[in-house]
Amino acid sequence: MTDTFSALVSPKSVALVGASEDVARIGGRPLRYLREAGFGGSIMPVNPKRETVQGLTCHPDIASLPEVPDTAILAVPARATLDTVHACLDKGVKSAVIFSAGFAETGADGQRVQEEIANVAREGGLRLLGPNCLGVMNPAKGYYGTFSVVLDNALLNPGVVGIVSQSGAYGAHIAHLARARNMGISQWITTGNECDVDVSEALDWMVQQPETRVVMAYAEGVRDYERFIDALEKAQSLGKAIVFMKTGRSSAGAVAAASHTAALAGSDSVFDAVLRQYGAHRAASTAEQIDVAYACATGNYPTGNKVGIFTLSGGFGIQLADDAESAGLDVAPMPDDAQIRLKEMLPYSAPRNPVDATAQAVNDLDLLTRYVRAMMAEGGYDLFAGILGTAPTSKTFAEPLKRAFLAAMEGQEDKLRALTITAPADVVRTYEDDGFLVFEDGKSLAGALSALCRFAEGFARFKSRKEIAPAARLDLGKGPLSEARAKEILSRAGLDFPPEILVPVGGDVAGAAATLGYPVVLKVCSADIAHKTEVDGVAVNIRTPEDAVRAAEKIERRVREERPDARLDGILVAPMVGDGVEIIAGVTHDPVLGPVVLFGLGGVFVEVLKDVTFRAAPFDIDEAHRMIRDIRGFPMLEGVRGAPPCDVDALARMLSDLSRFAAAHADRIESIDLNPVRVMPQGQGVMPLDALIILKEEDSR
Known part of the structure; x- marks a missing residue:
């Protein structure tokens, strides 16, 4: 990553072109924020109509600046942007933020102007953020290169949560929600129209920053899928969580009429699967994105997914148990002998899991401490989830209750602990300061804990991942290709056919x-x-x-x-091959994420239920096994109603080989269909019965 990108986000000096005395205007807000934050570098306002702006010496143009700034904030109209970019280049400025709208989002004319600006900047070595963006923030440096109104009442606190967003408004919204949730921000980057810097590059840079533990990202799509996947891999390797909000549902179907695989592969479903493949979490709502980022901000990930639920009310405990199981957590019961001992301590309790101490426990908080301590010591739980409701708001009961829980957790510092509490923010903060994750809703708590477990699995998986050997490049010839020719090519790639x-x-x-x-x-x-x-x-x-x-x-x-x-x-x-379980496999070139492999059960499962999953190519055999187990119909491959188990190992090898071939020929292949494929009984391999390779249009003439 170049120094010019770092200068964009963490500059030592900044020029504000179009600086305004009015702190409510686009050219006035960044200057106000920089001054209020105590930005330690040089601030150089530029406005030919003023000698001073907000108490600072103002310069008539970029050429007259006393030094070359690390970055320039361009708060000028769209029509003046090209000339201002030329002026930046003449001065030797290496990075700039363009606030103005009125470019590619407006149509063909705006697109042409945007491309001209991008080309001029690229030739001169000027990095651009935007246009049509809200800019960048780096609270630890006191740098606020933005006009967002989210800062009107309060600046952001420095912290460990990064934000990358194509949408400035959404980026500002989740920054506001993060601040309300007591999360500090490491860096905040909005990419807008992405004439140069895109969300992939911003994400790639951000996950490498030592102060950033988790990144909340928003995108409708990505332009540079190789860098995007590289950023996801970097995050996994560094043990950093990415919590993604992806919007926009579209079909990849430019070749859907010719390829069954392409017809099944909507960009949205592919994006979802690829995020899972590389260990990122896709949030279904903004609330979920905030909840999961909040949980990840501690940097504390569990070693397993076994959760012990403590409650003073059976009904709430049952609800949380249901939510936890739905989220994939293991609500394992207490050992039988431990249940007997807990029952002896509190005869009216229900000590299975959820462990319901009943309201009787609050009459003796020392007893509650011993009870919870025994629960965690003997239950073997990786996670503790307690339901406190409004109890922490009690003036006489709140502090003794918290001391009782802290005493119970002594010696359990390696266990992740979370609570549901309905209380004012200052009360919640006291529990957070003592190491508890706090949620108001049990479903949110369960979902966040489940996400933490999946992140932990992904981090561990990356460490044990083997290098994927690239496939050899083959002569595919000219298209279109017959079935016989497709099978001959794929046989050379390692696939076996009858x-x-x-x-x-x-x-x-x-x-x-x-x-x-x-x-x-x-x-x-x-x-x-x-x-x-x-x-x-x-x-x-x-x-x-x-x-x-x-x-x-x-x-x-x-x-x-x-x-x-x-x-x-x-x-x-x-x-004629009639044995085994019928599946479909294939490759499509996704317009967002490049070559991806599809897998699913065949027949009615694919035609009606569309029970399929995807992976970005290439991937290894271990990832292929996870892919196979993604589909709802996987038990069919394990053997049902007396049928023998299928050769899943051979299927995984085939999918991995197919992915390596697809990656090696990504520039030439539009799609591949293997349909049907028979997965034979264990030890007998797989038999693709039909094959179709569609080359990209320029190769098919």
Whole structure:
């Protein structure tokens, strides 16, 4: 990452072009904020109409500045932006923020102007943030290069939470919510139209900052998917959490008519799966994003997902237990002998888990301390979740209750502890200061704890991850490709296919069938016919030479009638495979995240239920196993109703090999379909029965 990017976010000097005396204006707010924050560097207002601005000496233009600033804030109209960028380049400025709107978001004319500004800046080595953005903040440095009204009443406290947002308004909103939740901000970057700096680069830079523990990100999409994935990997390697809000649901379907895989792969579902693949958390709501970031800000991650729930009310405990199980936490019961001892301590308690001490416990807080201490010592829990309700608001009861819980937790400092409390912010702060995570709602608590567990798993997974060997580049030739040619290419990439024979038009189909052994399948083989069923080009369960000849003649006749323009290579003769579980696998080039692999059960599961999952290519065999277990129908592969378990290891190898091939040929392949694939019983491998490779348009001419 270049020094110019650091200068953009952490400058030692700043020029404010378009500086205003009016602190309510776009050109006045940043100056007001910088002065109130005590920014320690040089602040150089630029405005040809004034000699001073807000008490500081004002300069008529950029050329007259007494020094070259690290960064420039451009609070000028859109029509003046290009000239101002030229002036920055002439002065030697290396980074700038463009506040103005009126560019690509307005249409073709605005897009052309934005591209011209970007090209001029790029040629001169000037890094740009924006246009149409709210700027950047670095509270620890006292740097507020923004006009956001979120700072009107109070500046942000420095802290460990970073924010990267394409939307300035959303970035400001979650900064406000974070401040209300007692979270300090490390850096805050809004990227706007992204004529230069995009959300991927900002995220990549931010996760590498030592003071940042967790990043909240917002995007409708990403432009540089390689850098985006690299940023996710960096975060995992450093043990830093990314909590992502992704909006915008669109189809990748430019080739959906030709590729079944592409038709199933909406950009949104792919984005969701890729975030999981690289250990990031996708929030379903802003509230969830704040809750999870709040939990991650401590930097304390559990070693397991076993949660002990303590309550003074059975009903609330049951609700939290339901929420915890729904979130994937293990609400394991207390050991039987421990339950007996807890029952002896409090005869009216329900000590299973949730552990309900009943209101009786509050009559003797020393007893409550012993009870909770025994629960945590003997339950083997990784997480403690307590339900206190409004009790901490009591003037006479609040402080003794907190002391009782702190005493109970002595010796359990390695256990993550969380509470549900309904109380004023100052009361909540006292519990947070003593190491408790505090939530008002049990469902929020359960969701945040579950996210912490998944982050911990992801961090551990990264440490044990093996290097993925790149696949060799193969000569794919020109498209379109027939099934036989697609299988020949994929065989060289490591995939195994059943033995097949391509019989030229008018050739000895019966002889080929006899060589393979009946029953067989006959299929039209033509690079011009992607979907054989559209021309009735498949005949199955052929059992005699006579049937084979008749079926071949029928297929050839049908093709000549329906597709006289199609080049016909012949008839592909293949063995009839009916065993195993049918799945679908494939590759699509997602417009946001590049080459991704799809996997799901075949038949009704894919056609109706769309029970599929995705991974960004390439990935290793361990990740392929996790991918396989992502789908709801995975138990089908384990064997149901007496069926033997399937060869999941062979399936994982195939998916990993397919991903490596896709990554190596990302510049040429639009999509791949392997449908159907038969996953045979354990030890017998996988059998892809059909293959379709669609090359990118420029390679298909």
